[in-house]
Amino acid sequence: MNNEIQSIISAAFQAVNPKVFIPKVLQREQDQLIIAGKTFEWKQFKHIYLVAIGKAGLSMAAAVDSVLHDAVTEGIILTKHIDDSFQFSEKYRIFKGGHPVPDDGSVQGANAILAMLGKTLADDLVIFLISGGGSALLTCPRPGVSLKDMQDFSAQILACGADINEFNTMRKHLDLVKGGGLALQAAPALCVSIILSDVVGSNLSTIASGPTVPDPSTFDDAIRILDKYQLRGSVPASILKVLQDGQMGLIPETLKNDDPCCKKIINCLAADNRIAAVAAAEKGRQLGFNSVILSTMLTGEAAAVGAMLPAFLSEIDRPGSWIHRPALMIFGGETTVHIHGNGLGGRNQELALAAVRPMSDMKGSALVTLATDGEDGPTDAAGAFVSDETLQKGLAHGLKPEDFLNRNDAYHYFEALNDLLKTGPSGTNVNDLTFLFAF
Numbered sequence: 001m002n003n004e005i006q007s008i009i010s011a012a013f014q015a016v017n018p019k020v021f022i023p024k025v026l027q028r029e030q031d032q033l034i035i036a037g038k039t040f041e042w043k044q045f046k047h048i049y050l051v052a053i054g055k056a057g058l059s060m061a062a063a064v065d066s067v068l069h070d071a072v073t074e075g076i077i078l079t080k081h082i083d084d085s086f087q088f089s090e091k092y093r094i095f096k097g098g099h100p101v102p103d104d105g106s107v108q109g110a111n112a113i114l115a116m117l118g119k120t121l122a123d124d125l126v127i128f129l130i131s132g133g134g135s136a137l138l139t140c141p142r143p144g145v146s147l148k149d150m151q152d153f154s155a156q157i158l159a160c161g162a163d164i165n166e167f168n169t170m171r172k173h174l175d176l177v178k179g180g181g182l183a184l185q186a187a188p189a190l191c192v193s194i195i196l197s198d199v200v201g202s203n204l205s206t207i208a209s210g211p212t213v214p215d216p217s218t219f220d221d222a223i224r225i226l227d228k229y230q231l232r233g234s235v236p237a238s239i240l241k242v243l244q245d246g247q248m249g250l251i252p253e254t255l256k257n258d259d260p261c262c263k264k265i266i267n268c269l270a271a272d273n274r275i276a277a278v279a280a281a282e283k284g285r286q287l288g289f290n291s292v293i294l295s296t297m298l299t300g301e302a303a304a305v306g307a308m309l310p311a312f313l314s315e316i317d318r319p320g321s322w323i324h325r326p327a328l329m330i331f332g333g334e335t336t337v338h339i340h341g342n343g344l345g346g347r348n349q350e351l352a353l354a355a356v357r358p359m360s361d362m363k364g365s366a367l368v369t370l371a372t373d374g375e376d377g378p379t380d381a382a383g384a385f386v387s388d389e390t391l392q393k394g395l396a397h398g399l400k401p402e403d404f405l406n407r408n409d410a411y412h413y414f415e416a417l418n419d420l421l422k423t424g425p426s427g428t429n430v431n432d433l434t435f436l437f438a439f
Contacts, residue, residue: 001366001368001385001421004287004289005366005385005435005437007283007287008280008287008328008435009280009368009423011283012433014279015271015275015279016272016276016279016372016430017428018059018060018063018196019063021196021271022060022064022067024270025194025268028067031043033045035127035192035266036192036266036268042071044123045123045125045190046123046124047125048068048073048125048126048127049075049125049126049186050072050074050092050127050129051075051116051117051126051127052076052128053079053113053128053130053131053208053211054130054131054133054196054208055080055131055137055373055425056079056428057077057078057079057137058086058427059086059427060129060131060194061077061086061088061092062086062088064129064194065088065092072092073091074092076092076093076094077092077093077094078094078097078106078110078113078138079095079097079133080098080099082096083427095108097109097139099136100378101151101154101155102137102154106136106137106138106139107139107140109138110139110140111140114140114177114185117182117185117186120187120188120189121189122189124189124190125192126186127193128182128192128193128194128212129193129194129196130193130195130208130211130212131195131198131429132197132198132207132373132429132431133198133208133373134211135168135208135209138177138208140175140177141175141176142176142242145236145238145242149236149238152235153170156231159339160229161229161336162225162228162229163299164199164200164206164334165203166228168209168210169222170222171209172209172215172217173217173218173222173242173243173246173254174222174242178209178210178211179205179213179254179255180210180211180212180214180254180255181211181254182212183211183212183261183265184259184261186212187264188261188264190266191264191266192268193212193266193267194268194270195267195268195270196270196272196428196429197269197271197273197430198373198429199431200273200296200297202269202272202273213255213265214256214257214259215255217254218253219243219246219247219253220247222246223243226240271430272296272430272431273296273332273372273432273433274293274332275430276372276430276433277293277433278293280328281293281328281330284330288326289326289328290324290326290328291327291328292329292330293330293331294331295333296332296333298331298334299333301336301338302336302337302348302350303337303351303353303354303405304354305335305351305354306350306351306352306355306369307354307355309331309351309367309434309436310358310359310361310362310365312436313362313365313436314362316438325439326437326438327436328437330434330436331434331435332431332433333432334347334431335432337350340408341408341409342407342408343404343411344377344378344379344409344411345376345379345410346375346378346379346381346410346411347377348370348371348376348383349379349383349384349414349420350408352369352385352414353384353401353404353410353414354401355386356386356390357402359387360388360390360391360392361388362388363388364388364438364439365387365388365436366436367436368383368384368385369383369434370382370384370421370433371431372426372429372430372431372433374423374424374425379411381411381414381420381421382422382423382426383432384414385420393417394416397416397417399413399416399417
């Protein structure tokens with residue numbers, strides 16, 4: 001992978017780095033605090049609490065702390081990776097949770113946050129920093145549902161091919177902190193959320209399962225999703241009971257728009273996939289590419305998408321084409337993988353593997369696809385690189401892409417070819433980016 005490609009990826013990541021986007025939505029000016037364009041007087045707040053949830057929790061909290069300095073009374077950060085390069089004062093407590101399946105740390109962090117929010121009063125301010133991964137990292141199961149039940153259910157729903165919106169609808173109705181649960185706990189304080197989107201379309205009620213956002217979904221919706229994937233007979237009994245009790249009105253619904261506490265909730269979308277895509281396109285133009293963003297709403301089965309995307313490259317050399325070499329086509333979004341094998345990989349690696357054979361017909365081209373959080377599925381790779389030579393390189397090693405696809409084992413295919421992309425945790429999270437290059 002050449003330096004130009006690396007520069008384009010770096011530009012995309014930098015645009016959604018909390019150090020860049022936090023100062024745009026949060027400013028401190030003498031006696032005033034400006035959040036998402038709204039101005040507040042410092043003196044109106046007795047205490048300021050900070051809650052950071054998600055894979056970007058540390059980097060977002062550090063960026064906010066650099067603005068607020070000593071103004072924070074108490075803060076809790078719940079994230080996936082602990083990075084000692086981030087230094088916080090004793091006012092902050094840091095918890096490590098599990099992702100994509102919640103663990104004891106997820107529950108401990110959630111309980112600590114709920115306890116802190118239980119102290120808030122009407123003249124307090126709570127700043128929530130919300131990023132992707134929060135749905136698993138922040139977990140407080142409803143009474144009667146054990147952590148083990150939630151873990152088993154999460155594994156089932158991840159494997160069945162449900163999309164993130166469906167998954168989060170289920171989780172919001174099985175958990176006390178999701179679907180506006182944190183905002184309810186923080187009332188009557190003013191709640192301001194700065195949100196980094198990892199959801200296609202940036203529906204705020206879906207990002208991290210919307211812990212501070214009114215929830216339009218219902219228990220009826222959750223039951224319908226359960227039935228859509230024929231899971232009613234296989235999920236833990238406690239899961240089914242909670243959903244059925246909620247459907248019958250025995251359990252309160254999630255936060256809705258008509259709740260009085262919504263008058264003191266401000267939710268601000270600070271950065272998303274399109275911002276990263278625009279930055280990549282601009283960097284591509286600076287490097288001489290004819291850059292175009294074709295979509296930031298890319299979804300579907302990863303293998304099907306990967307098999308289809310190279311067809312866009314076939315347009316480049318046609319007479320009267322709308323784009324010419326050197327070209328850069330950019331896609332953002334998030335695909336899904338229906339797991340049927342026992343291999344290792346993630347949605348980006350699966351997409352790339354499905355593209356290997358059709359890319360062999362696209363001379364002088366490359367496909368790069370990666371997760372912007374630096375972690376594609378349960379692997380240490382962000383994604384993979386494919387060129388028009390990848391197929392032949394693999395066959396020379398006795399590797400057929402179809403064999404690896406059949407067992408969902410993209411990681412080991414690209415590992416053997418040294419074509420995995422490994423960025424490490426990026427400190428941000430805005431879905432996935434896929435780049436098609438025609439040199």
